[in-house]
Amino acid sequence: MTGQIAAALAVLPDYLSQHVVLSVAALVLGLLISFPLAIATVRRPVLQAPVLMIAGLIQTIPGLAMLALFYPVLLALSALTTQAFGLKIPALGFLPSLAALTLYAILPILRNTVAGLTGIDPTIREAAKGVGMTQRQRLLQVEIPLAAPVIMAGVRTSAVWTIGAATLATPVGQTSLGNYIFSGLQTENWVFVLFGCVAAAALAFIVDLVLALVEQGVSNRNHRKIASGLLILIVGTLAAVTPLWSGAQATYIVGAKNFSEQYILAELMAQRMRAQGAHVALQEGLGSAIAFRALSSGDIDAYVDYTGTLWTNVMGRKDTPPRSVMLTELTQWMRKERGVTVLGPLGFENAYVLALQKSRAKELGIRSIDDLARQASGLTLGTDIEFLDRPEWAALRDAYGLRFRQQNSYNPTFMYRALASGTVDVISAYSSDGRIAADNLVVLEDPRHAVPNYDAVLLLAPKRANDPVLHRALRPLVGAISVEAMRVANYAVDRDDDKRSPALAAEELARAIGIAP
Amino acid sequence: MTQVQDGTETTRQDGSEPTLIQLDHICISFDGGKSRAVDDVSLSIARGTFVSLVGESGSGKTSLLKTINGLVIPFSGSVRIDGQRIPPASQDDDNAEFRRGIGYVIQDVGLFPHMSVGENIAITPRLLRWPEARIADRVKSLLGMVGLPEDYATRAPRMLSGGQKQRVGVARALAAEPGIVLMDEPFGALDPLTRDTLGRAYRDLHDRFGLTTIMVTHDMQEAALLSDRIVVMQAGHIICDDTPRALLTQAPKPEVSELLNLPRRQAERIHAMMEPEADPR
Numbered sequence: 001m002t003g004q005i006a007a008a009l010a011v012l013p014d015y016l017s018q019h020v021v022l023s024v025a026a027l028v029l030g031l032l033i034s035f036p037l038a039i040a041t042v043r044r045p046v047l048q049a050p051v052l053m054i055a056g057l058i059q060t061i062p063g064l065a066m067l068a069l070f071y072p073v074l075l076a077l078s079a080l081t082t083q084a085f086g087l088k089i090p091a092l093g094f095l096p097s098l099a100a101l102t103l104y105a106i107l108p109i110l111r112n113t114v115a116g117l118t119g120i121d122p123t124i125r126e127a128a129k130g131v132g133m134t135q136r137q138r139l140l141q142v143e144i145p146l147a148a149p150v151i152m153a154g155v156r157t158s159a160v161w162t163i164g165a166a167t168l169a170t171p172v173g174q175t176s177l178g179n180y181i182f183s184g185l186q187t188e189n190w191v192f193v194l195f196g197c198v199a200a201a202a203l204a205f206i207v208d209l210v211l212a213l214v215e216q217g218v219s220n221r222n223h224r225k226i227a228s229g230l231l232i233l234i235v236g237t238l239a240a241v242t243p244l245w246s247g248a249q250a251t252y253i254v255g256a257k258n259f260s261e262q263y264i265l266a267e268l269m270a271q272r273m274r275a276q277g278a279h280v281a282l283q284e285g286l287g288s289a290i291a292f293r294a295l296s297s298g299d300i301d302a303y304v305d306y307t308g309t310l311w312t313n314v315m316g317r318k319d320t321p322p323r324s325v326m327l328t329e330l331t332q333w334m335r336k337e338r339g340v341t342v343l344g345p346l347g348f349e350n351a352y353v354l355a356l357q358k359s360r361a362k363e364l365g366i367r368s369i370d371d372l373a374r375q376a377s378g379l380t381l382g383t384d385i386e387f388l389d390r391p392e393w394a395a396l397r398d399a400y401g402l403r404f405r406q407q408n409s410y411n412p413t414f415m416y417r418a419l420a421s422g423t424v425d426v427i428s429a430y431s432s433d434g435r436i437a438a439d440n441l442v443v444l445e446d447p448r449h450a451v452p453n454y455d456a457v458l459l460l461a462p463k464r465a466n467d468p469v470l471h472r473a474l475r476p477l478v479g480a481i482s483v484e485a486m487r488v489a490n491y492a493v494d495r496d497d498d499k500r501s502p503a504l505a506a507e508e509l510a511r512a513i514g515i516a517p
Numbered sequence: 518m519t520q521v522q523d524g525t526e527t528t529r530q531d532g533s534e535p536t537l538i539q540l541d542h543i544c545i546s547f548d549g550g551k552s553r554a555v556d557d558v559s560l561s562i563a564r565g566t567f568v569s570l571v572g573e574s575g576s577g578k579t580s581l582l583k584t585i586n587g588l589v590i591p592f593s594g595s596v597r598i599d600g601q602r603i604p605p606a607s608q609d610d611d612n613a614e615f616r617r618g619i620g621y622v623i624q625d626v627g628l629f630p631h632m633s634v635g636e637n638i639a640i641t642p643r644l645l646r647w648p649e650a651r652i653a654d655r656v657k658s659l660l661g662m663v664g665l666p667e668d669y670a671t672r673a674p675r676m677l678s679g680g681q682k683q684r685v686g687v688a689r690a691l692a693a694e695p696g697i698v699l700m701d702e703p704f705g706a707l708d709p710l711t712r713d714t715l716g717r718a719y720r721d722l723h724d725r726f727g728l729t730t731i732m733v734t735h736d737m738q739e740a741a742l743l744s745d746r747i748v749v750m751q752a753g754h755i756i757c758d759d760t761p762r763a764l765l766t767q768a769p770k771p772e773v774s775e776l777l778n779l780p781r782r783q784a785e786r787i788h789a790m791m792e793p794e795a796d797p798r
Binding site (some may be wrong): 121123124126127128129130131132133134135140145146178221 | 586588611614615616617618621623625626628629630631640641644688729760
C-alpha cells in the first residue's frame with residue numbers, strides 16, 4: 001500500500017504539470033472563443049438560440065468519445081496539410097485533447113456571459129444610452145462590469161469541468177492525472193485509481209476556491225481580492241508546470257494499449273532504452289486501433305502488438321495460415337505497405353481463447369470448442385468489452401455455429417470473477433493471462449483453427465526502422481519471453497494481494513528471463 | 518417663467534423667445550408602420566421653456582420625448598434642435614455623441630451600481646474628455662446644487678434613499694452643462710413630500726441656468742405647478758397645448774377638463790375640510 005502510494009507520488013509532478021498545462025490552455029482558449037461569441041449573440045439575438053443549442057449539444061457528447069473523435073479528425077487534417085504544405089499535425093496527445101476540452105469549456109462561459117449581459121436592468125441600459133455612451137462604451141464600462149460576477153461563475157464551472165474532463169485525455173495519449181485512473185483500472189490497482197481521482201478532485205477544488213475569491217472580488221469591486229486570486233492562480237500554474245521545463249524532453253515514446261501486459265512490456269522496453277542512455281516517455285492506455293495508427297504515423301516510436309490482431313484488423317485478412325507463414329507475410333506487408341518494422345516475436349502468444357473452470361469442463365465433458373458448441377444453447381458466455389465486436393468472435397461463431405443462451409460483457413477482472421462465481425459458464429480469456437493457471441481454468445482447443453495466432457511482436461515506427469538505440473535495446477527481447485514468464489508477470493500486476501506496479505513487474509520479468517536491463 | 522408670474526403668456530406664442538426644438542409631423546411606429554404610437558405630431562418649443570407632456574399611459578408622450586435625444590427614431594417626420602436635424606444614427610454609436618449634449622432623467626434613475634455617486638455624476642464629462650480637475654469641481658458644485666453633502670461623492674448608489682438617488686440623477690443629467698433636459702416621470706416614484714421639494718428645487722435650477730426642460734408626467738397637478746406650458750396627449754395626438762393658467766381658467770375640451778378637474782376638486786375638498794363647520798362629503 002505505501003509502496004503503491006510512493007510509486008504514485010513519484011510520477012505526480014509529471015502528471016500534474018501536464019494536467020495543469022492542458023486545463024489552463026483549454027480554459028484560456030475556451031474563454032477566448034466563448035466571450036466574443038457571447039457578445040456577438042447578445043448583439044444579434046437571432047443567433048442566441050442556435051449558438052446556445054449547439055454548445056449544449058456539444059456538452060452532451062460523452063467526454064471519452066469526444067476526445068477519441070478528434071484523433072481521426074486531426075489525422076485526416078494532418079494528411080491534408082502534409083500533402084499541401086509538408087506540415088504534419090500531431091494527431092495524438094496534446095492537440096486532440098486541447099480541442100475537445102476547449103469545446104467543453106465553452107458552454108458554461110458562453111451561457112453565463114449571455115445571461116449576465118442580457119440580465120442587466122433595462123433602466124441601467126437606458127441610462128447608459130441616455131448619458132451618451134456608444135455601444136462599445138456601454139459594453140465595456142457598464143454591461144461587462146455589471147455582468148462580471150455571473151460571467152465569473154461561468155468561468156468557475158468551466159474550470160472545474162475542464163479539470164475533471166482532462167483526466168479523459170489519457171486514452172488519446174496525453175499524459176494527465178487520468179493516467180493513474182486508466183492504468184489503475186486496467187491493472188486493478190485501486191490505490192492508483194483513488195489517487196488519480198483524489199488528485200484531480202483536489203486540483204479542481206483548489207482552483208474553484210481561488211476562482212471563488214476572484215468572483216467575490218469582482219462582485220464587491222474589491223481589487224485586492226481579484227489581484228490576489230489571479231496571483232495565486234498564476235503562481236500555482238507556474239509551480240505546477242516547472243517539472244515540464246526542468247525535465248528533459250523525451251526523445252523516444254513507447255506506446256502501450258490498455259491492459260496489464262502492455263503496461264509491463266512498455267515499461268520493460270523503456271527501461272532497456274534508458275539503459276542505452278535514451279530519454280523515454282510512455283504513452284499508455286491507447287485504444288487498440290489508435291495504437292497502430294499512432295505508430296505508423298510516427299506519434300509513438302515502438303510498441304508491442306499481436307500478429308492475429310494486425311492480420312485481421314489492419315491487413316483485413318480472414319484466413320488463418322500457420323504461424324510462420326503468417327509472421328513472414330505480416331513482416332513483409334508491414335514493411336511494404338506501412339513502412340513499419342516488425343522487429344520480431346517476443347516468444348509468447350496472447351490469443352483470445354475460450355476458457356471454463358476445470359471442474360465444470362469435466363462435469364460437462366467439454367474439451368474443445370466443438371464440444372462446447374453442442375451445449376452452448378444452455379450456457380452463458382462472458383466476454384471483455386470489445387470481444388463481441390471483434391472479427392475473431394465472428395470467425396469462431398461461424399466456424400463452430402456457436403449460439404449461447406446469453407452473452408454478457410465485463411471489464412476483464414469482473415469477467416474472471418463472473419466465471420469463478422458461476423454467473424457465466426465460459427469466458428473469452430487471454431492465453432498469456434496469469435489468471436488461467438491461478439483460477440484453475442481450462443483452455444478449449446480450436447480444432448478448426450478459426451482464431452489466428454496472436455504472437456506478440458515488437459513494432460518500430462517508420463522513422464525508427466534503423467534506429468541503433470532501439471535495435472540495441474529491443475533486439476535482445478526477441479524470442480526471450482516465454483508464455484510462462486509473461487503469465488507470472490501479468491499475474492503479479494493483476495492479483496489482489498501483494499500487487500506489483502507494472503514498472504516493478506517489468507524489472508522482475510527482465511530478471512526472470514535473464515536479460516536484466 | 519416671467520410669463521407665468523406677470524400673466525403675459527401670449528409673449529411666448531408670439532415667438533419672442535426663439536424656437537430651440539422643432540418637431541415636424543412626427544410619426545412613431547414600433548411595428549414598421551402598421552400602428553402608430555405617435556401620429557403626425559408637430560411641436561415647437563422655445564428656448565428657456567419648461568414644457569410638461571401630460572397624458573395617460575400609452576398616449577405616446579414618452580416616445581415623443583425620446584425622439585428629441587434620438588433614443589426613439591421617428592418613422593417619419595423630423596426633429597430639429599437649433600435648426601439642426603439630428604444626425605442619422607450609425608450602427609456603432611447610435612447618436613451617442615449627440616446625446617451627451619442633452620440631459621436625461623428617468624423615473625427609476627438608473628444610477629450605475631458599480632460606480633460611486635461622484636463617478637455617476639462625472640460620467641458624461643468623462644465621455645467628453647473634460648480635464649479631471651474640472652470634473653472634480655463640477656461634481657462638487659453639482660452636489661451642492663441638488664442639495665447633497667460633498668462627501669456623498671464617494672458613496673455607493675445603493676446606500677442612498679429614493680429621493681437622494683433622484684437628486685444624483687438630476688446632477689448627472691446637468692453635469693455636462695446641457696441646454697436641454699429631458700425628464701421621463703422624474704419624480705413619479707417618490708413620496709409626495711420629497712416629490713414636491715425635488716420638483717421645486719429642479720424648477721429653480723431650470724430658471725437659474727436658463728434650461729429648456731421637457732418633462733413627461735401623468736400628474737396634471739405636478740405639471741400645473743412646475744411648467745410654463747402643458748401639452749396634453751391622447752392616443753398619439755396632441756389634444757391640448759396651453760399655459761397652466763389658461764388651461765385652468767378657460768373651459769377646455771371635455772377630455773382635458775377631466776384631467777384638470779381632479780386636482781381642482783381635490784384642492785377644493787381639502788380647502789373645505791379646513792372650514793370649521795363644513796362636512797367635505
